[in-house]
Amino acid sequence: MKLHSLTAHQILELYKTKQASSKEVYDDVLTRIKTVDSKVKAYARLSTQTSAGEGLLSIPIAIKDNMCTQGEEITCSSRILKGFHPPYDACVIEKVKQSGGLIMGFANMDEFAFGSSTESSCYGPTYNPWDLLRVPGGSSGGSAASVAADETIWALGSDTGGSIRQPASFCGIVGLKPTYGRVSRYGLIAFASSLDQIGPLTKDVTDCALLMNIIAGYDQRDSTSVNEPVPDYTKALVNDVRGIKIGVPKEAFVEGLDPQVRSSVEAAIEQLKKLGAIVKEVSLPHTPYAVATYYIVATAEASSNLARFDGVRYGLRQSPTSVRKNALMDMYEETRSKGFGDEAKRRIMLGTYVLSSGYYDAYYLRGQKVRTLIKQDLDEAFKDCDVILTPTAPTTAFKVGEKISDPLSMYLSDIYTIPANLAGIPSISIPCGLSKEGLPIGLQLMGKAFDEEMLLRVCFTYEQNTPWHTKKPNL
C-alpha cells in the first residue's frame, strides 16, 4: 500500500485498526521524499528528527520555512537567516508536537513570503508537481507542492495576501487561511503583522478540519490572538448546502480571468445550486483597488518588520570591505544588501517610501482608508449571504520565469485572495477542475469572521459530490 498517497483521516483509520504504524507511515513518506524531491524541490531542508514518535495524531507534516522550530535551522528561505537556529518553538509547532505530529521538513517559500511563485527563495524555485516547468504558486509553494506530490500528508503555510490559497489552487489541493486571530502567530517570522495568518494545506476538506483542530486557539503570547471558543471543526463536515446563501461578486468575472478558470468556477456554481444552495449576485465595488491597497499596507509593515535583520542579534553578519559612512552603519548596509534578495529589497524600499515623510498621507494613510472601504463592502455583502465565491487565482500555474522580471504582473495573481486578508476574514481554496493542459483550477470561498465552519461545510459538500480532490499528478 502506498501510505504516502493517503489523507490523514485515512491513515488515522489504519492506526485505529492497527493496519499501519506511525513508523511505517513516516518511513514511507521519507522514501517518497527521497524519490521525488530532486524534481519538485518542495523542501528547503529536511528535519533533523530521524524517527517517528507516537501520538494520537502522528501524521507527517511539512512546515513552511518561516515557523520557529527549536533545534532546527529556519531561514524564511533567505540568505540573511542562514544558520539561524531559533531557541524556541512557535505556538503552532508546540501544538503539532503535542499532537504527535511527525515534522518531515521545512518547506521552500518565497523569501520572507514575498512572492506568488516560490521563485524568490534563496534555494531556488520549487516546481509544480503537475508540470515541472511551472511554478507551484507562492509564497507557501513548497508546502503546497509537498502535499500535492505526496511528500507529506499535510502541511502548514502562512497567508498574507493569498500565500496559502493561491499555491493550493495551483497544486490542486485544499488551503485555508483562518480568521485573523484564530491561530497564534507566536514564533511565525513576521511579514505584515496586520495580515499574516497561519493555516493548513491538505489533500481534502476533512484533513483541513482535523489540522485546524490541532492549530486553532487563543495564545497569550500573540497579542492579536482572539479569545473565542474553538469548535470541533470536524462537526462542520456536513454533506448539505440546502438553503445556504452563496454570494458571487459581479466584479469577480472580469478581464484577465482565464476562460478555462471561468468555466470551471461557473460549473462549480451550477453544481452547488443543484445541491440546493441559493446563489445570488453581490457587489464588492472596491475590490478592484485591493491589490494597490495591499502593496501599500503590506510593504509598509514589512519594511518595519524586516528592520530587525541587521546583523546584530541573529543571522548573517557581513563585514564591509571598505569604509563608506561608519563601521556600524556600513555593517548594517552590507549585511542587508548581501542578505536580502531582489524582491525583498524592492518591498522593503517600497514600504520605506510609502511611510517616508511627505508620502505617508498620500500612500499609507490612503491605503488604510481604502482598506476600510473594502472591509465595508464585504460586511455589507455578508448581510445577505453566508459565503462569497470567486476563483482563487485568475489563471492556472504559470511557467517558471514567466513573471519574475515583472513584479506588477506577479502581484496581480493575488487579485482574488487579497480582500480576505485586508478584512481579516477566513477564506479557503479547493480544487474545482483541471484545464485542458491538465493543470488544477481552484475555487475560493470567503466567510464571516470566525465562521470557518461554514466554509468547511460548503467545501465538504462540494467535495463529496465532485471528483477533483482525488486527482493526482503523475510524477
Added chain:
Amino acid sequence: MITKDDVKYIAALARIHVAEEKLEDLTKNLTDIVGYVEQLQKLDLENVKPTSHAVPLTNALREDIVKPSLSNEQALSIAPEAKDGFFKVPLVIE
C-alpha cells in the same frame, strides 16, 4: 515618477546599498508599482476612517507574572558576535 536619486534616498533610509548597475531596473520597478497604486488617488476618502487592523483590538493585557524566558546565554548563542554577555557590534564611537 520615482527618480534614481529617490531610490538612493529610500535605500539609505532602509539601510540597503544599491549597486549602480541595479539602480536603473529598481527605479523602473518602483516607478511601475507606485504608478499602479496611484489609482487610489481617484477615490473620495473624505470621511473614511483608516483601518490598521481588521479585527478591532484594544490593549491585550495580562497578569504581570514572572515566567521563564530565554536566558542570556540562549539569546547570545545565536548572535553573530557576542562578548561579556552582550551583543558585540563594530566600533560606534572612537
